[in-house]
Amino acid sequence: MxxxxxxxxxxxxxxxxxxxxxxxxxxxxxxxxxxxxxxxxxxxxxxxxxxxxxxxxxxxxxxxxxxxxxxxxxxxxxxxxxxxxxxxxxxxxxxxxxxxxxxxxxxxxxxxxxxxxxxxxxxxxxxxxxxYVKDEIEIENSKKACAIADKALELLLPDIKAGVSERELCAKLEYYMKINGAQAIGFETILISGTKTSLPHGKPDDKIIEKGDFVTIDFGAMYNGYISDMTRTFVIGQPSEKQLEVYNLVKEAQLVGLENMKAGAHATAPDIEIRKIIKKYEEFYYPGIGHGVGRDLHEQPFLGNYGTKTMEAGCVITMEPGIYIPGWGGVRIEDTVLIKEDGIEILTNFPKDLIIIEG
CATH class of the missing domain: 3.40.350.10 (Creatinase/prolidase N-terminal domain)
Structure with a gap:
């Protein structure tokens, strides 16, 4: 049919x-x-x-x-x-x-x-x-979009340093996606640094990246109409104790979120477990921790304490918890994930250990 x-x-x-x-x-x-x-x-x-x-x-x-x-x-x-x-x-x-x-x-x-x-x-x-549930062709398109994004961020990594502007890095990242097969960028790239990283959807501008900054990059490629979505956070120079603490909490929260993504699980399930991890910073936690992604950037199911759907095998969904502290900065780690009958497959594979970029 x-x-x-x-x-x-x-x-x-x-x-x-x-x-x-x-x-x-x-x-x-x-x-x-x-x-x-x-x-x-x-x-x-x-x-x-x-x-x-x-x-x-x-x-x-x-x-x-x-x-x-x-x-x-x-x-x-x-x-x-x-x-x-x-x-x-x-x-x-x-x-x-x-x-x-x-x-x-x-x-x-x-x-x-x-x-x-x-x-x-x-x-x-x-x-x-x-x-809601993707077929095999749709899943292959999503996987290709994710692979393009992984490659683009790998190429961008040497360019991330103190002294360059957010806007310059953003342009290079989008260029790397396109020369590696992206039909287009999947959505408006978020590439922000310093205290701006407390803005979940901050926009890149002429701000110069400095030592001590977090750099958050949320971006995606489009391939055959299908979008990938990934976020990674880096630090320029040696991180402070608080930066390490917040980063490691978000990383643990994201792993716990991934563990609670499975066929038959309700959209609220990951949020319940994530809150146990980030309890100390819960006031700075944004509950929108994931969404379906395909031809649109934001599709059902939406994961969080307001979720209404059940995850099914064939759903492609993000997992993206974050902590956002006004005036200080923030951390988000995000992957695009395929729900399978027997578990999950993470489609975005760029490393999630904190990458410290010498300033």
């Missing part, structure tokens, strides 16, 4: 004739499209990818089993293209992704389809349900 057929089964359960997809990662997952600016409609009588003249040739080449619809041929009005597909295929109840369709687009589409007694039905997580 292909992906579109699996969608049809879910539509039957929801009593919907068809679904209109607008989220780029979902469109690409279902259709095989490899670029932007495309939508999809799945229904019993056919599958349609809606794009414009810039991408029709690409869609015809890569979207097997999909009819390509150039919406520019409908008075450059995508809602008219959708209306035509609905009328030609007997669609009376059209599902849409309620968390992704902009309200103004919804209003325009609802008004036009309403003229033909076609009802828009909000849906949630129809495609995400299928994406």
């Amino acid at each position: 292909n992906r579109a057929e699996k969608v049809l089964k879910l539509l039957d359960k929801n009593n919907i004739d068809a679904i209109y997809l607008t989220k780029e990662s979902n469109v690409n997952y279902i259709s095989g499209f490899t670029d932007e600016a495309a939508n999809v409609i799945i229904c019993k009588s056919g599958n349609f990818i809606i794009t414009d003249g810039r991408f029709t040739e690409l869609a015809e080449n890569v979207c097997k089993g999909f009819e390509v619809v150039n919406w520019h041929l409908f008075d450059r009005n995508i809602t008219k293209a959708i209306q035509s597909i609905c009328l030609n295929n007997g669609i009376k109840k059209l599902g849409f992704e309620k968390s992704n369709l902009m309200f103004d687009k919804y209003q325009t589409l609802n008004e036009l389809l309403g003229e033909d007694d076609i009802t828009l039905v909000p849906t949630e997580d129809i495609i995400e349900t299928l994406r």
Whole structure:
């Protein structure tokens, strides 16, 4: 059963004739499209990818089993293209992704389809349900993205030193990813130093790295649409006792988190055990300790005290506990992890022992 057929089964359960997809990662997952600016409609009588003249040739080449619809041929009005597909295929109840369709687009589409007694039905997580567990091809793409990231950080290591700026190092890291096969960077690179490392999502700037600084690097590569996610923290010059203490606590916490990732485990399970390790610094602990990663950087399941899902074999999830002390700095260690029937496979393999870089 292909992906579109699996969608049809879910539509039957929801009593919907068809679904209109607008989220780029979902469109690409279902259709095989490899670029932007495309939508999809799945229904019993056919599958349609809606794009414009810039991408029709690409869609015809890569979207097997999909009819390509150039919406520019409908008075450059995508809602008219959708209306035509609905009328030609007997669609009376059209599902849409309620968390992704902009309200103004919804209003325009609802008004036009309403003229033909076609009802828009909000849906949630129809495609995400299928994406939760990765297939073998997806897992291989994730592994390749992780291998590219490992290699890039290995190449960057000699460049990390006192006297260079965060922005310069960031540019080099992204260059190393691309020359080693990355389709793109997976997300905006976090490369920060000194007291800025207390910011879980701090941004690199012209700050010069100095002796005594922690350097935190959170980054990923994209390969065939799939993203890796890894964080490592280094220290410039000999670390202080507190730096060693915090680093070693986070490393222990991350290992404990990994030990509590397994098929059948609830998303809250790792957090419970990690809190026992970092108790002394719990006020500086951020409970978002992991998330699914694939075509999107952040997917279900989300690990932490607010988690609602159960980990399953085939899920690809990060484990990334951290301690963040305002005005002092912070440490995060993160891996991308594959959940297997008999345990886990850590896909990011750069060393996690504290690397001390002589200033």
